[in-house]
Amino acid sequence: MTNHLHIITGGPGSGKTSLIDALTAEGIRHMPEAGRAIIQDQVEIGGTALPWSDREAFAALMLGWEMRSYREAMGVPGPIIFDRGIPDVIGYLRLCGLPVPASAIKAAEQRRYAKEVFIAPPWPAIFEQDTERKQTLAEAEATYLAMVNAYTSFGYELVALPLASIVERAGFVRSRIA
Numbered sequence: 001m002t003n004h005l006h007i008i009t010g011g012p013g014s015g016k017t018s019l020i021d022a023l024t025a026e027g028i029r030h031m032p033e034a035g036r037a038i039i040q041d042q043v044e045i046g047g048t049a050l051p052w053s054d055r056e057a058f059a060a061l062m063l064g065w066e067m068r069s070y071r072e073a074m075g076v077p078g079p080i081i082f083d084r085g086i087p088d089v090i091g092y093l094r095l096c097g098l099p100v101p102a103s104a105i106k107a108a109e110q111r112r113y114a115k116e117v118f119i120a121p122p123w124p125a126i127f128e129q130d131t132e133r134k135q136t137l138a139e140a141e142a143t144y145l146a147m148v149n150a151y152t153s154f155g156y157e158l159v160a161l162p163l164a165s166i167v168e169r170a171g172f173v174r175s176r177i178a
Helices: 016-025 034-045 055-074 086-095 102-110 137-153 166-177
Strands: 005-010 029-031 080-083 116-120 157-160
Touching: 005 016, 005 055, 005 137, 005 166, 016 029, 016 080, 016 166, 029 055, 034 055, 055 080, 055 086, 055 102, 086 102, 086 137, 116 137, 116 166, 137 157
Parallel strands: 005 080, 005 116, 029 080, 116 157
Antiparallel strands: none
């Protein structure tokens, strides 16, 4: 049963991490986002599996990360929040115009999360770029649409997060996963 595995997805800069941090502070377990950690690791070691160098290698590392996170979460009771999931990797590849390996499709089909997926819509008022987030707001909006398409193509129901304070967003998520 995977009803305890909850995804929060969306484009970059839409408040996902702040929301997940708030939920974690309230005692809800979470699985961290692959992309940011992979970028930090690759920069640190001089690697090229980066979204601005080798997108296919970057996606392969993200898929491996998400599969490991999924496997780890399956053995833990209670709700777990994922900062993105396996379908995000497929959305990313499609967004980049890259081929989606059959293994990625199979992973998304076999490793299912709770049917409802929380999605953070673009929110220009809070969007900021940083060291790892180099996308523009337009690219963030395109990423959001790619995630909508990826998750709906695998039969998930998207639940839009309200454009509200972190406290209100956390209450919204808690009420849906309780």
